[in-house]
Each structure stands twice: as structure tokens, then as C-alpha cells.
Amino acid sequence: MPKKRHAKRSLRPVFYIFCEGEKTEPYYLEHYIRRHCAGFRSVQVNRIKLDDIVKIPKTNRTDPNSLVGLAIKQKSKSPSPDKDQYWCAYDREAENVVHESIHIKAFNAASENGIEVAFSNVCFEVWLLLHKQDGCAPYVSCDDLLKRSALTRYFPGYTKGCRREFESGDIANARMRAVKMNARTCNVKVQELPTKIDPCRLVNLNPYTNFYRLLDAIDVFLECQR
8 A cells, every 4th residue: 555645744934133233133033032931932832943943043244245145145045045035134333343335245146145134323222222212322433332322231231242131121111212313313204214215325324223123024924933
């Protein structure tokens, strides 16, 4: 008797996040996923590990072009690239660190290859500051922000790469504050804030962060996997 053929099990989609920072952004995202999406684990009842569908590969790339290139390479190897999601998270940094032309090239490459970008200007700490206060002044570098802002008053002993927990309420406030801040920086009403902004303009918006879009995408992705 011929053996019965079993239908191939459909592959679950994977959410990839490529971070410029080796610790700060990955630690934040790992904490967010494990604490604020904890319900996912109970729903799945050990059928699948969360780490198997949300992956934050280790990278040592500080050039946004290289980071986007890693995401594109990963996507090219995927058996289901149309189902998977690919995000890169990186900062503007100071002009003397990364020239705006490099950022523009990275934005364009990401757009052409279906890679989403969580972008902060001037640094990721702008997003963290929004957890505690409305709006932000423009800063020329991360060092400038750490010296002149209230970040270290809100988070005593803060240094890049430290593990720190953030309350759900603070994250929700940061989401709302980021939208208002971005609208003010773009000189538009909140309801008129575009999702996509021309790279030549985006790279010079300061202060700016759309990191909340990455968190929103994670929420929707996990909800679809329940």
C-alpha cells in the first residue's frame, strides 16, 4: 500500500529586526516583546517559541547601508519573503559621523526591497526621553542629549547598553508624544503626519523618531499569530 502523503506544514512568518546598536535597542525590544506581549506565550501553549518568530540577529554594523544590506540578504534567503517582515532600527547620528547621503542611500535601498526603517534623529535616546516628557529639543549628538536633557534625571545611571525596564504606561505615552513631536517637527497637524517621508527631508528632521511604528508592527504581527 502506498504511503499516505502528509500536507506540508506551512511555515510561520518571521519578524526580523536588525539593530544598529548592539545592546541598547535589542535590550529594549527584547524586554518589550517578553513583557508587553506575554499573552502570546500562554495562547501558543508551548507549540512555538517566541524567539522562533521574532528574531533580532546580532550585528556589529554601524553603517545604515550595511544594516539594510543585511536585511536584504536575509530576505533573499527566506522561503517565504512575502510573509516575513523585515525592519532596521538605526539613528541619524551626528553629521560628522554619518553623512546624510549615506542615510538617503540606505532609505532608498530599504524602500526598494520592502524593508521598513525605525529611524531616530539624533539618537535612540530621543525615543527614551519621550517616555517621561512631552516633546524634545533638537540635539546634535547623543552626547549632547545626555548632557543637556533630563534623561539621566529620569533614568539615573543611564548608559548605552544598560538593561532597563520600561513601564507599559510610559511606552504608551511615548507613542503619543512621538507622533505629536514628529508632527511639530514636520510642521503639520497630527492627522496630516505622513507615514512615508522623502528621505532627503527625513534625514534632516530633528527631533524625530518613528520607533513606535516598529512596536505597532510587532503588536499586529503577534496578534496575527495567536
